[in-house]
Amino acid sequence: MTLVVRYFAAGCMLLWAAALPAAAQQQFITVASTTSTEESGLFRHLLPAFTKQTGVEVRVVAVGTGQALKIGERGDCDVVFVHDKPAELAFVERGFGVDRREVMHNDFVLVGPTSDPARVDGGKDIVDALRKVANAKSRFVARGDDSGTSKAEIRLWNEAGIDPKAAGGGWYRDTGSGMGPTLNTAAAMDGYALSDRGTWLSFKNKQNLKIIVEGDRRLFNQYGVMLVNPAKHPHVKQDLGRRFIDWLTSPEGQRTIADYRINGQPLFFPDANASQL
Amino acid sequence: MHDLAAALTAAWQLVLSGDPTLVGIVSLSLSISLTAVLLASALGLPLGAALVVLRFPGRNAVIVIVNALMGLPPVVAGLFVYVLLSRSGPLGNLGLLFTPAAMVIAQTVLVTPIAAAIARQVVEDLWGEYGELYIFDGVGRIRTVCSLLWLGRFSLLTAVLAGVGRAVAEVGAILIVGGNIAGVTRTMTTAIALETSRGDLALALGLGIILLALILTVNATAHFAGSAARRAAA
Numbered sequence: 001m002t003l004v005v006r007y008f009a010a011g012c013m014l015l016w017a018a019a020l021p022a023a024a025q026q027q028f029i030t031v032a033s034t035t036s037t038e039e040s041g042l043f044r045h046l047l048p049a050f051t052k053q054t055g056v057e058v059r060v061v062a063v064g065t066g067q068a069l070k071i072g073e074r075g076d077c078d079v080v081f082v083h084d085k086p087a088e089l090a091f092v093e094r095g096f097g098v099d100r101r102e103v104m105h106n107d108f109v110l111v112g113p114t115s116d117p118a119r120v121d122g123g124k125d126i127v128d129a130l131r132k133v134a135n136a137k138s139r140f141v142a143r144g145d146d147s148g149t150s151k152a153e154i155r156l157w158n159e160a161g162i163d164p165k166a167a168g169g170g171w172y173r174d175t176g177s178g179m180g181p182t183l184n185t186a187a188a189m190d191g192y193a194l195s196d197r198g199t200w201l202s203f204k205n206k207q208n209l210k211i212i213v214e215g216d217r218r219l220f221n222q223y224g225v226m227l228v229n230p231a232k233h234p235h236v237k238q239d240l241g242r243r244f245i246d247w248l249t250s251p252e253g254q255r256t257i258a259d260y261r262i263n264g265q266p267l268f269f270p271d272a273n274a275s276q277l
Numbered sequence: 278m279h280d281l282a283a284a285l286t287a288a289w290q291l292v293l294s295g296d297p298t299l300v301g302i303v304s305l306s307l308s309i310s311l312t313a314v315l316l317a318s319a320l321g322l323p324l325g326a327a328l329v330v331l332r333f334p335g336r337n338a339v340i341v342i343v344n345a346l347m348g349l350p351p352v353v354a355g356l357f358v359y360v361l362l363s364r365s366g367p368l369g370n371l372g373l374l375f376t377p378a379a380m381v382i383a384q385t386v387l388v389t390p391i392a393a394a395i396a397r398q399v400v401e402d403l404w405g406e407y408g409e410l411y412i413f414d415g416v417g418r419i420r421t422v423c424s425l426l427w428l429g430r431f432s433l434l435t436a437v438l439a440g441v442g443r444a445v446a447e448v449g450a451i452l453i454v455g456g457n458i459a460g461v462t463r464t465m466t467t468a469i470a471l472e473t474s475r476g477d478l479a480l481a482l483g484l485g486i487i488l489l490a491l492i493l494t495v496n497a498t499a500h501f502a503g504s505a506a507r508r509a510a511a
Binding site for chain 2: 030035038039043044059060061062074075076077178179180181183184187202203204205206233235
């Protein structure tokens with residue numbers, strides 16, 4: 001038995017030693033970002049290029065935009081990279097973030113079952129489409145997690161003059177989950193859902209879902225990056241963080257973003273320079 | 278059926294490919310959970326035995342609390358550790374949030390009550406049998422605790438294994454305190470959660486099958502090592 005214990009302990013030590021060196025050697029920053037950037041595969045394409053050039057590892061915690069901003073607020077990351085402009089501006093306004101810069105955009109799409117029970121019948125008008133979904137009381141699967149997509153969806157319902165939560169009838173399902181789980185739920189119950197295009201394109205469990213509405217100007221989805229304010233949180237790695245932000249908005253970073261495609265389709269459109277004009 | 282077949286194929290291909298990412302994820306899972314179980318055993322087993330041997334006011338309350346904490350939801354344990362380790366929390370200066378160390382701490386919190394509760398049960402039986410001898414011989418409290426734990430070592434293996442099972446299979450706590458960072462804090466369970474989110478159900482299930490196989494291996498090893506040791510001791 002002592003032998004067993006000894007082997008067990010030795011095994012633990014070995015594994016521990018094997019797992020840790022990667023964490024110990026390298027300079028790194030922690031970035032709080034959104035599920036859309038992680039789940040769409042963008043970071044797996046983008047970050048190695050930055051690390052190769054600078055030797056700085058980027059550790060991404062992928063959560064909803066609301067939660068990512070909260071992580072920044074508590075000082076638990078160095079950089080925040082999210083997509084909810086009003087919330088980002090408020091974050092900077094309240095002194096939690098500095099150096100906010102716009103990086104790229106893509107767009108939201110309304111996805112729904114091929115049978116299209118609400119008879120949205122394509123078109124570009126997202127607000128009109130949401131009204132049709134509400135009128136038909138077709139199932140709509142919502143994020144409901146304070147993420148950028150969730151906030152955009154709520155703004156669109158407001159524009160349509162509908163309060164889906166108050167509407168009753170059980171057609172509006174608030175799942176309180178990330179984009180992927182929401183799409184999984186929508187696929188399982190043949191519901192409509194608002195998704196960012198990146199997650200949608202890389203999502204592998206589409207079943208009967210397809211894009212119902214796209215191309216509306218109101219579906220624009222801007223991503224911004226900012227440094228957590230070192231004046232509030234002195235431990236923030238501001239030099240490394242700034243290097244990451246500078247690189248993302250540099251011609252090279254922008255080109256790397258543009259190069260990321262799935263089946264030939266670009267997922268994100270760099271716009272750092274446009275926003276500075 | 279199609280999904281299951283795809284999952285089995287995915288699992289098989291993953292194992293065959295010897296993918297370094299997979300190896301990293303598996304070894305991280307194991308090292309975190311085994312370290313946590315080791316720490317939890319060091320804390321929990323003596324605690325459980327002490328609860329039998331020592332008499333003090335509030336002892337029953339402690340026993341009830343330890344038993345209840347066996348059912349502590351991982352999410353709650355994770356949140357608790359998160360608040361402690363956050364830069365804005367009391368231990369923020371350590372900078373441990375979103376590191377493997379934070380995950381070890383969270384899992385230790387989860388496993389310690391299990392080790393303590395099972396140890397208490399095992400030692401209580403032994404105490405009923407041999408307790409009077411210890412008292413008669415005037416053996417000190419600490420030595421009694423050690424001796425009883427040693428006597429119950431084979432049964433205590435169950436406690437440790439239950440702990441390993443809970444730790445390796447747990448996702449709620451480590452997702453919160455680890456952040457599921459690729460290559461740093463991504464374990465089997467958080468990788469499964471991520472692949473499910475990406476809608477890659479086959480890959481997620483495939484990883485699940487590998488996790489199951491691992492847990493089986495750990496249990497089988499402990500079972501046979503235990504019975505071999507028992508035979509040697511008899």
